[in-house]
Amino acid sequence: MKKQSIFILIVVVVIIVSLLYSFMGGQDQTAYIEQIQKERDEKEQFMRTSEESPFASNKNAFQGLKYYPVDVRYKITADLKPVQNKEVVLLRTNDGKEQRYVKYAYAEFDLDGFHNKLLILEMIDMGPFRGKLFLAFGDETSARETYGAGRYLDVTKVQGSNTITLDFNMAYNPYCAYADEFSCPLPPAENLLKVAIRAGEKVYHN
Structure with missing residues (x-):
């Protein structure tokens, strides 16, 4: 195989690997953001409804976090x-x-x-x-x-x-x-x- 062909093959492999890492990193970041949002939603629900909430004595006063x-x-x-x-x-x-x-x-x-x-x-x-x-x-x-x-x-x-x-x-x-x-x-x-x-x-x- 000619040197030029080998070089082109290496470049293609590097690009593919970089795209895979980028895609996987994007997935991880999306999952992380979704997990944080889920925990925020659960805290919002706790504040609105729980008897242990700091707003338990006046739940209508809660304005959202x-x-x-x-x-x-x-x-x-x-x-x-x-x-x-x-x-x-x-x-x-x-x-x-x-x-x-x-x-x-x-x-x-x-x-x-x-x-x-x-x-x-x-x-x-x-x-x-x-x-x-x-x-x-x-x-x-x-x-x-x-x-x-x-x-x-x-x-x-x-x-x-x-x-x-x-x-x-x-x-x-x-x-x-x-x-x-x-x-x-x-x-x-x-x-x-x-x-x-x-x-x-x-x-x-x-």
Whole structure:
């Protein structure tokens, strides 16, 4: 086979492989967006109908939740840096109280030209959430496009892993964003980011 024919064959194979990867990536992205939308729809239904909803006492007052469009750029794999000295942290709440946590790890990642570092806490008070991780953060959208006292992000322990997934498309408001009678911990000072996280839930009250 002539060299020119071999070269043409290689080019054709590379194009086919690239198209297949592109198609598969598009499918994965579509499935991801659909899953996020499904979870948002389920939360909307919970808010409207559940007796555990923050709107349970006045369901007619619920106006619907607002979100940024799903953006896969905000599903981030961050470096996980465990905290060696597990000191206790007291977080102030919106109603002037305090809640106790233990420093668990730092999640570090780069976004929009900034190196970001978020403190992940572990719940230590007795109850069903003892041992669970807690992450509250503020960013450049806070008090403008999103709730001024910060948002929350659920994260999961993966034993032995040196990375952790931060999916900001799943960022959500604490209950005190909807009604003043709820007590919600505020983000620690080191979790006030210098970037705008335009993902997840927006401010409820315009």
